[in-house]
Amino acid sequence: MKFISYGAAREVTGSRHMIISNGKKLLLDCGLFQGRRKEAEEKNKTFPFDPKTVDAMILSHAHIDHCGNIPTLVKNGYKNPIYCTPATKDLCFYMLRDSAFIHEKEAEYLNEKKMKKGEELIKPLYTQEDVDAALKLFQEVNLNETFEPLPGFKITLREAGHILGSAMLQMEITDEKGIAHKIVFTGDLGRRELPVLKDPFKIEDAEILITESTYGERLHEPMSTAEGKLAEIINKTVERGGKIIIPAFALERTQELVYSLNGLMSVGKISRDLAVFVDSPLAVNVTEVFRKHKECYDIETLKKFTDHNKDPFGFSMLKYISDVEDSKALNGRHGPFIIISGSGMCEFGRVLHHLRNNIDDHRNTIIVVGYMAENTLGRKIKEKRKIVNIFGKPHRLECDVEIIDAYSAHADRSDLLDFATHIKGLKKIFVVHGEEKSQMAFKGALIANGFNWVQIPQFGEEFEI
Numbered sequence: 001m002k003f004i005s006y007g008a009a010r011e012v013t014g015s016r017h018m019i020i021s022n023g024k025k026l027l028l029d030c031g032l033f034q035g036r037r038k039e040a041e042e043k044n045k046t047f048p049f050d051p052k053t054v055d056a057m058i059l060s061h062a063h064i065d066h067c068g069n070i071p072t073l074v075k076n077g078y079k080n081p082i083y084c085t086p087a088t089k090d091l092c093f094y095m096l097r098d099s100a101f102i103h104e105k106e107a108e109y110l111n112e113k114k115m116k117k118g119e120e121l122i123k124p125l126y127t128q129e130d131v132d133a134a135l136k137l138f139q140e141v142n143l144n145e146t147f148e149p150l151p152g153f154k155i156t157l158r159e160a161g162h163i164l165g166s167a168m169l170q171m172e173i174t175d176e177k178g179i180a181h182k183i184v185f186t187g188d189l190g191r192r193e194l195p196v197l198k199d200p201f202k203i204e205d206a207e208i209l210i211t212e213s214t215y216g217e218r219l220h221e222p223m224s225t226a227e228g229k230l231a232e233i234i235n236k237t238v239e240r241g242g243k244i245i246i247p248a249f250a251l252e253r254t255q256e257l258v259y260s261l262n263g264l265m266s267v268g269k270i271s272r273d274l275a276v277f278v279d280s281p282l283a284v285n286v287t288e289v290f291r292k293h294k295e296c297y298d299i300e301t302l303k304k305f306t307d308h309n310k311d312p313f314g315f316s317m318l319k320y321i322s323d324v325e326d327s328k329a330l331n332g333r334h335g336p337f338i339i340i341s342g343s344g345m346c347e348f349g350r351v352l353h354h355l356r357n358n359i360d361d362h363r364n365t366i367i368v369v370g371y372m373a374e375n376t377l378g379r380k381i382k383e384k385r386k387i388v389n390i391f392g393k394p395h396r397l398e399c400d401v402e403i404i405d406a407y408s409a410h411a412d413r414s415d416l417l418d419f420a421t422h423i424k425g426l427k428k429i430f431v432v433h434g435e436e437k438s439q440m441a442f443k444g445a446l447i448a449n450g451f452n453w454v455q456i457p458q459f460g461e462e463f464e465i
């Protein structure tokens with residue numbers, strides 16, 4: 001039996017791993033590589049294996065760095081089922097469409113330039129039609145139900161507590177000698193006490209662990225501090241008549257923020273008269289998926305909302321905006337109010353307009369609640385640079401910038417260690433999905449906790465397991 005990492009190997013994006021046993025190939029995730037454009041484009045376009053030869057695929061969750069290259073896989077000949085939870089399937093419908101739209105727009109923009117220069121035109125990585133073809137292969141599997149996608153591959157999806165529908169994989173795979181091996185793939189491991197979601201499942205025993213390591217070298221602020229801090233920042237800004245801009249990912253972070261604001265208003269910690277706008281067509285669609293999949297809610301959410309027929313993602317002063325004219329109308333509106341808008345790292349999307357219109361007013365506040373990658377506008381704002389470029393023009397950053405780290409959807413170092421040390425009989429650990437520095441630190445921590453066999457796979461490196 002073999003294990004190979006074909007993505008998220010010594011990096012964070014492009015999650016894609018393979019287990020080969022008895023001549024059968026099982027693919028775990030098929031995410032999009034993100035980062036430097038040229039390099040990512042090459043990695044996304046070409047496969048280090050023939051997609052036609054893959055026998056089955058399992059998808060851990062609907063984040064683009066885990067599902068975003070499925071349409072290319074299918075375009076290149078993959079024809080077998082893609083197993084995932086019902087919520088992941090519904091989320092992928094919107095996430096992959098949105099991704100295709102971005103690729104199509106990007107190709108259109110580049111082709112305009114190429115046309116002027118008389119250069120050969122490019123094709124988008126994939127289109128809406130490719131997404132439609134891929135979605136046909138999705139098959140729903142409920143959490144905690146064991147299924148056998150291939151002979152000798154018994155698999156159970158377990159709650160990962162990372163985003164709606166996210167799963168870790170508990171596998172029992174029989175090798176060429178007829179011996180069954182217990183293998184766990186964390187996917188992206190979540191945290192305890194995240195709003196709405198259930199806590200991550202605890203695995204009791206396994207022989208091999210394939211673990212993510214995004215925050216293998218750091219600890220998060222406790223989740224319990226997030227809402228208090230959010231209320232404090234909002235109240236301070238409201239007092240001076242300012243607007244609050246929160247750049248947020250359309251999937252999960254937006255819904256968590258809405259949930260938090262709903263809670264804060266209901267107990268009077270922030271004004272019940274404060275208007276809140278979620279300005280993102282993708283977030284509007286994704287929130288509908290959240291409303292549908294109540295089976296993913298934790299007990300607290302069910303007790304507080306569902307049992308009383310209340311909507312966790314709606315309250316009287318909240319307005320979801322899809323229409324572009326409604327979005328523009330916010331420009332002329334006087335504060336105080338809150339806008340939650342994407343993209344999360346301020347690289348594109350409607351949040352750019354709101355930042356441009358509000359960044360130079362000292363009364364306003366931008367709240368950073370998510371990961372901001374290097375070289376993004378979001379990172380520059382987080383670093384409180386004096387001047388930032390928006391739509392190619394310099395703007396003075398005069399407004400307040402506040403950072404709330406506690407909303408992270410990933411396990412931190414202590415959560416990751418707890419997860420691994422709880423498993424009995426663990427012999428081998430593969431550390432994936434992390435920047436190299438973070439992976440090295442986490443490997444050190446695992447060794448210090450008594451694990452002797454810890455590997456950080458290189459891209460395409462084969463391990464006999």
Ligand SMILES: [Zn+2]
Nearest residue numbers: 061063162188
């Ligand atoms: Zn994720």
